[in-house]
Amino acid sequence: MAEPKPDIDHVEKDASHSVADSDDIRGADFTVDESDLPKGYFRSLPFLGSMLALGISFACGVGGFAFAAPILSYINADIGPDPNLTWVALTYTLTTGVCLILVGRLSDLFGRRWFMIGGACLGTLGTIVCATAQDIPALIAGETLVGLGASCQISFAFTLNELIPFKYRLLANGYIYIWGLFASGFAPVISYAFVFNTNVGWRGVYYLLLAMNATALVCWFFFYYPPTFGMKHARQRKIGFIKNFDYVGTFLVTLGLLLFFMGLSWGGQLHPWKSAYVIATIVIGAVLLIVFGFYEAFVPLREALLPTHVTTHRDFMFAVTIWSLGSAIYYAFAIIWPTMLVTLYGGSHADNPMWPGYAALALNGGISFGEVVGAVVTKKRIHNIIQATLFIGSALLAATASCTPDTPARAIVLMFLGSSFIGWLEVVSSTYSTLLVKDQRELGTAIGFAGSFRSTLSTICSTVYTVILSNRLTENISNMIPPAVENAGLPASSVAAFITALTSGDTTALQAVPGMSPAIIVAGTNAYQLASAASYRTVFLSTIAFGGIGIIFSIFLPNIDHLLTSEVSTTLHSGNAEEAVTVPKDDAEAQNV
Structure with a gap:
């Protein structure tokens, strides 16, 4: 026996009878x-x-x-x-x-x-x-x-x-x-x-x-x-x-999302955050999305x-x-x-x-x-x-x-x-x-x-x-690595080159830094890990x-x-005709007799 239907908000209609224009x-x-x-x-x-x-x-x-x-x-x-x-x-x-x-x-x-x-x-x-x-x-x-x-x-x-x-x-x-x-x-x-x-x-x-x-x-x-x-x-x-x-709403939301996503994705990666490319795309994208919201709400x-x-x-x-x-x-x-x-x-x-x-x-x-x-x-x-x-x-x-x-x-x-x-x-x-x-x-x-x-x-x-x-x-790299490598014996004039080589992962460039030694590399690497942590x-x-x-x-x-x-909510049909595979329960039982 089918369960009694509770009082819920879901719309339930018989598709066979007349429906309102909105339901079309x-x-x-x-x-x-x-x-x-x-x-x-x-x-x-x-x-x-x-x-x-x-x-x-x-x-x-x-x-x-x-x-x-x-x-x-x-x-x-x-x-x-x-x-x-x-x-x-x-x-x-x-x-x-x-x-x-x-x-x-x-x-x-x-x-x-x-x-x-x-x-x-x-x-x-x-x-x-x-x-x-x-x-x-x-x-x-x-x-x-x-x-x-x-x-x-x-x-x-x-x-x-x-x-x-x-x-x-x-x-x-x-x-x-x-x-x-x-x-x-x-x-x-x-x-x-x-x-x-x-x-x-x-x-x-x-x-x-x-x-x-x-x-x-x-x-x-x-x-x-x-x-x-x-x-x-x-x-x-x-x-x-x-x-x-x-079509207008589709244009607004598509272009708005594209520009907004692009601006956020560019920032700090392809362009600096203060770049006009980043700021313009984010702002224009956000404005278009706001306009889209008002358009959908107030235009019939x-x-x-x-x-x-x-x-x-x-x-x-x-x-x-x-x-x-x-x-x-x-x-x-x-x-x-x-x-x-x-x-x-x-x-x-x-x-x-x-x-x-x-x-x-x-x-x-x-x-x-x-x-x-x-x-x-x-x-x-x-x-x-x-x-x-x-x-x-x-x-x-x-x-x-x-x-x-x-x-x-x-x-x-x-x-x-x-x-x-x-x-x-x-x-x-x-x-x-x-x-x-x-x-x-x-x-x-x-x-x-x-x-x-x-x-x-x-x-x-x-x-x-x-x-x-x-x-x-x-901030942490600039505060933690220089004192660590200088205490290990690296000249102050080589600190900037050391940080650049270390953060790039280029071991050849790291070895070429003036005044380099194994102890300095160990000290700098440890400081870099602590700064990262x-x-x-x-x-x-x-x-x-x-x-x-x-x-x-x-x-x-x-x-x-x-x-x-x-x-x-939805059932599949056979694909040969526009007939849903759902049939009334009584008919289904009759077919199985």
């Missing part, structure tokens, strides 16, 4: 109770094939960044050097951050099938370009295609969750994060293994991604048949949606890119902000943690080039471990789990500030534990956000916006951490501010246990 825009409602699905629906080949496509695609989308990031220096040494190397990573962030909101809204309106197939095609093409790249500009071009494809591939938060009963969404997300455990958790080890243990070198990661993208493409094409445009909008034609689409639009009821839903926005803060911690430390390992502890493991890859698992593996375990052990009272994991994870990461060059084990343990709780936070907050979407027909719109918001906040937090680290390193300490302590904001927001999150029902 949102599309027919395909919500059905799990008990009304055909027998064996969740064991059918279309459903299982779609689940496989979702898992592999997520691994491709995440791996497009995670596999390349740890070995960029080796790639640059092979086909570079090129001053634009940072764009290999930046272009991925830019494309995913900008396109998620577009993919979510457009696939809500026109159907998801061809967006997912198109994303797999772009990912496949991008990995081919990267795998055959002979210079850094070609690699950047390929990574741009990878990022565009990833905009569809990492959108499981709406492509997956709409196919799963509300009460099982958390477990389903855990299944997806198992794929993330491979593509992100073990990414550093896999990447280093290709570089040091194979003949293909760094190109091997793109050969692997090519095979994965091709497999996902096959699965999407043959198994994934969600509602089509005709099923969603029986009384409408595509041309009407195309004519009335929110038939098919708005971002309906205002999405951003004015307080509980949803709190949940999305917390979800974004969790991801911000990952992306920030994904940049800082590897450099910390090499700077503070790499010298004692110089004989093992794989050690940084293994140690990096403390972050990547911790996040993925928390995502998978959190999805399994969390049953109800998700809002309390969010509060607890955010507090504990933030506290453990802040405690990493106590680490010194002599405490590598403590740093790795604290990073793993803190990241595990942040990963747990990630899976529960993302699922929680999907359950709070009032009209599940707009799940792509709401979660697509959440993805772009998440990327924006992650970029801001990463920038803050990077600036703090850079400023503290400059003090700088990283400030970064870890700064996480308290972001964690504190999230903890305050989490206090206001409501209990949503009543939303954990057996309802499914």
Whole structure:
């Protein structure tokens, strides 16, 4: 017997009767109770094939960044050097951050099938370009295609969750994060293994991604048949949606996000923070995003890119902000943690080039471990789990500030534990956000916006951490290294040259510094490690501010246990006709007699 439906905010309509004009825009409602699905629906080949496509695609989308990031220096040494190397990573962030909101809204309106197939095609093409790249500009071009494809591939938060009963969404997300455990958790080890243990070198990661993208493409094409445009909008034609689409809003948010991301990414890297390039792009980008917000709120639009009821839903926005803060911690430390390992502890493991890859698992593996375990052990009272994991994870990461060059084990343990709780936070907050979407027909719109918001906040937090680290390193190095090397016998006139050579890692230049001796190198290296440890300490302590904001927001999150029902938002169909595979329970039972 089907469960009685609780009083919830989700919109539930029978798609067969007349709907209001606004519902023509949102599309027919395909919500059905799990008990009304055909027998064996969740064991059918279309459903299982779609689940496989979702898992592999997520691994491709995440791996497009995670596999390349740890070995960029080796790639640059092979086909570079090129001053634009940072764009290999930046272009991925830019494309995913900008396109998620577009993919979510457009696939809500026109159907998801061809967006997912198109994303797999772009990912496949991008990995081919990267795998055959002979210079850094070609690699950047390929990574741009990878990022565009990833905009569809990492959108499981709406492509997956709409196919799963509300009460099982958390477990389903855990299944997806198992794929993330491979593509992100073990990414550093896999990447280093290709570089040091194979003949293909760094190109091997793109050969692997090519095979994965091709497999996902096959699965999407043959198994994934969600509602089509005709099923969603029986009384409408595509041309009407195309004519009335929110092109102005799309232009404003696309250009605004691009400029804002570019300005933050350039600062302190390609250009000084006070550079006109940086200031102008950040300011113009921010202004365009503000204008976009007002435009969506006050201009009457038939098919708005971002309906205002999405951003004015307080509980949803709190949940999305917390979800974004969790991801911000990952992306920030994904940049800082590897450099910390090499700077503070790499010298004692110089004989093992794989050690940084293994140690990096403390972050990547911790996040993925928390995502998978959190999805399994969390049953109800998700809002309390969010509060607890955010507090504990933030506290453990802040405690990493106590680490010194002599405490590598403590740093790795604290990073793993803190990241595990942040990963747990990630899976529960993302699922929680999907359950709070009032009209599940707009799940792509709401979660697509959440993805772009998440990327924006992650970029801001990463920038803050990077600036703090850079400023503290400059200050601590200038204060701690000169007295250490001068006391060891280095002439004051050689201090500047010593610092330049030491921080660049150029041992030849270091030996050529006038007045150099082994004792001076040891003293200077020790002082550099202490200066770096003090700088990283400030970064870890700064996480308290972001964690504190999230903890305050989490206090206001409501209990949503009543939303954990057996309802499914969207069902797959056969692909031969626009007929959903769902049939009334009585008819299904009659067919089995």
